[in-house]
Amino acid sequence: MDGERHCERKMGFTKDFQPCEFFAKDVFFRGIPDLLLVNGPSAWVADWKTGKSSRFADTSQLELMAAMIMVHYPEVKKVKGMLFFLVAGDIIRAEYTREQLPEILSKWTGYADQIDGMNPDQPWPAKPSGLCNFCPVSEEVCEHR
Numbered sequence: 001m002d003g004e005r006h007c008e009r010k011m012g013f014t015k016d017f018q019p020c021e022f023f024a025k026d027v028f029f030r031g032i033p034d035l036l037l038v039n040g041p042s043a044w045v046a047d048w049k050t051g052k053s054s055r056f057a058d059t060s061q062l063e064l065m066a067a068m069i070m071v072h073y074p075e076v077k078k079v080k081g082m083l084f085f086l087v088a089g090d091i092i093r094a095e096y097t098r099e100q101l102p103e104i105l106s107k108w109t110g111y112a113d114q115i116d117g118m119n120p121d122q123p124w125p126a127k128p129s130g131l132c133n134f135c136p137v138s139e140e141v142c143e144h145r
Helices: 060-072 098-116
Strands: 004-007 011-014 027-031 035-039 042-049 078-085 090-097
Touching: 011 060, 027 060, 042 060, 060 078, 060 090, 060 098, 090 098
Parallel strands: 042 078
Antiparallel strands: 004 035, 011 027, 035 042, 078 090
């Protein structure tokens, strides 16, 4: 594919979704796509996964990367994203447009507000999920294992 190519491109945004450097003092979200191609109004983002299954693939990572790309590259109107599951031989695809950007940023604003409202001095209770079987925490420590 033609275009500007980036491997492991470090990007960030501030809490109010302004582009910033990955290690900026006011960075709130960070992302590092494995591969980013930018060609005028189109971009492609890819991340390679080494897990055995794509069953629990989380496309929210692609959504956040698409938003980050559109914020860092104002000329980009469409982002095609792919998660490549190497062991499973599977590809999960998603596509995002600039028209969706306000909705995406609104969703992530909600996450940012939740994070801001958390007290780091209080314990964060474990919550069961579909990823419990992949968690490295032992049964003796977590009641959900």
